[in-house]
Amino acid sequence: MNDPLNFYGVTLQSRLLVGTSQYPSPAILADALAASKTEVVTVSLRREAGGSRAGEGFWGLIRETGLRVLPNTAGCRTVKEAVTTAHMARELFATKWIKLEVIGDDDLLAPDPFGLVEAARILCDEGFEVFPYMTEDLLLADRLVEAGCRVLMPWAAPIGSGRGLNNVFGLRALRARYPDIPLVIDAGLGAPSQASQAFELGFDAVLLNTAIAKAGDPVAMARAFALACEAGRTAYKALTIEPRDMAEPSTPVLGRAFT
Numbered sequence: 107m108n109d110p111l112n113f114y115g116v117t118l119q120s121r122l123l124v125g126t127s128q129y130p131s132p133a134i135l136a137d138a139l140a141a142s143k144t145e146v147v148t149v150s151l152r153r154e155a156g157g158s159r160a161g162e163g164f165w166g167l168i169r170e171t172g173l174r175v176l177p178n179t180a181g182c183r184t185v186k187e188a189v190t191t192a193h194m195a196r197e198l199f200a201t202k203w204i205k206l207e208v209i210g211d212d213d214l215l216a217p218d219p220f221g222l223v224e225a226a227r228i229l230c231d232e233g234f235e236v237f238p239y240m241t242e243d244l245l246l247a248d249r250l251v252e253a254g255c256r257v258l259m260p261w262a263a264p265i266g267s268g269r270g271l272n273n274v275f276g277l278r279a280l281r282a283r284y285p286d287i288p289l290v291i292d293a294g295l296g297a298p299s300q301a302s303q304a305f306e307l308g309f310d311a312v313l314l315n316t317a318i319a320k321a322g323d324p325v326a327m328a329r330a331f332a333l334a335c336e337a338g339r340t341a342y343k344a345l346t347i348e349p350r351d352m353a354e355p356s357t358p359v360l361g362r363a364f365t
């Protein structure tokens with residue numbers, strides 16, 4: 107099916123974006139990325155560059171995949187931290203793309219909407235192509251679009267929770283308000299069926315990490331998510347039926363046979 111996705115002028119065939127943290131081993135990460143058929147991986151600059159897994163091994167593996175990198179500002183809690191991390195990412199990966207996370211709440215790892223808008227404005231003005239990790243709030247979406255964001259990444263549920271689409275009503279409203287902006291469900295997906303549901307609601311792509319990396323078999327799970335994304339998107343394009351309150355016979359009857 108030729109059904110490309112467009113982020114800031116870049117055309118992609120895969121609608122599944124994948125994180126690179128918490129895999130049992132580099133080899134499993136590489137195999138899972140291949141099984142997911144993703145074209146975009148997100149990499150946390152602060153965690154990978156500053157943590158024990160830093161080093162040429164990890165970056166070399168990412169380079170070898172040949173996949174497009176969407177650096178992220180995971181772990182940033184202030185506008186200054188996020189903007190500085192974005193600058194480092196641009197140097198390191200020679201990309202204008204940045205997945206912008208400004209975390210405001212430690213329990214939920216929820217975005218700080220005020221800091222997010224401020225950082226998005228600064229980075230968009232500097233020429234970055236910003237992918238903001240946000241809640242599904244409509245006013246927040248308006249402010250981010252005003253700031254210059256041309257992709258939005260609403261959460262499904264808190265990062266790592268695996269809860270699936272927590273607020274279907276809010277997500278539907280966001281989709282309806284912005285029919286022409288690519289919307290990527292980012293964070294909180296736990297099962298392939300939830301990714302499929304996101305596509306059935308009309309979302310353009312999904313980004314996930316924990317559900318694959320921490321699965322019993324990450325490679326098989328990556329494949330399951332790839333299939334679910336394709337199924338959900340295909341269903342959306344095929345136009346699902348509207349739910350009804352009352353039954354409607356699925357086999358219409360013409361007259362009565364034995365009267």
Ligand SMILES: CC(=O)[C@@H](O)[C@H](O)COP(=O)(O)O
Pocket residue numbers: 124125126127148178180264265266267268292293294295313314315316317
């Ligand atoms: C990898 C990354 O960027 C995460 O911050 C992202 O939001 C994914 O969340 P899950 O781990 O819940 O899929």
